[in-house]
Amino acid sequence: MFGHFATGITVITTAGADGPAGFACQAFAPLSLDPPLVLFCPQAGSDTWRRIRDAGLFCVNVLAADQRDVSRLFGTRGADRFAAVSWSPAPSGSPVLADVLTWADCRLEAIHQGGDHAIVTGRVTTLGPCRDTTPLLFHKSRYTTTTPISPYDPPEVADTLLSWPRHTDWI
Numbered sequence: 001m002f003g004h005f006a007t008g009i010t011v012i013t014t015a016g017a018d019g020p021a022g023f024a025c026q027a028f029a030p031l032s033l034d035p036p037l038v039l040f041c042p043q044a045g046s047d048t049w050r051r052i053r054d055a056g057l058f059c060v061n062v063l064a065a066d067q068r069d070v071s072r073l074f075g076t077r078g079a080d081r082f083a084a085v086s087w088s089p090a091p092s093g094s095p096v097l098a099d100v101l102t103w104a105d106c107r108l109e110a111i112h113q114g115g116d117h118a119i120v121t122g123r124v125t126t127l128g129p130c131r132d133t134t135p136l137l138f139h140k141s142r143y144t145t146t147t148p149i150s151p152y153d154p155p156e157v158a159d160t161l162l163s164w165p166r167h168t169d170w171i
Contacts, residue, residue: 082095
């Protein structure tokens with residue numbers, strides 16, 4: 001049933017004494033505008049989650065439609081993920097993967113238990129620029145994307161959804 005719910009794909013990254021770490025994450029959402037918060041849900045027993053928790057800092061890398069291979073790489077256990085991708089440090093030092101749609105550098109805010117996952121909130125400290133392309137989505141067990149948006153159509157803003165002064169950047 002929930003396979004019919006389309007999700008964006010992110011890679012959550014961090015850096016610490018053991019080097020960079022990251023994992024592919026579909027369970028991500030913007031949470032609050034004031035203060036600017038996001039949430040993601042890692043598997044509670046994950047070694048990568050432990051490293052993110054210990055660092056207290058992370059970067060959300062929103063994947064673009066042409067980054068299926070990056071999603072597969074960061075979704076594979078035991079892969080040498082950072083040897084195969086280019087990246088640069090965000091202000092926190094967490095990796096910003098090359099060519100992502102956009103990114104958000106964050107500080108760990110709170111952790112809640114959610115069954116076999118953690119529900120993690122983070123305070124956004126820096127927003128990266130947005131690439132002019134479509135996002136990578138997952139729907140019905142397949143990668144997909146949105147159709148291109150006409151540059152002649154104005155952005156739609158729903159008053160009941162989260163909005164940001166730069167609403168096309170936040171939602």
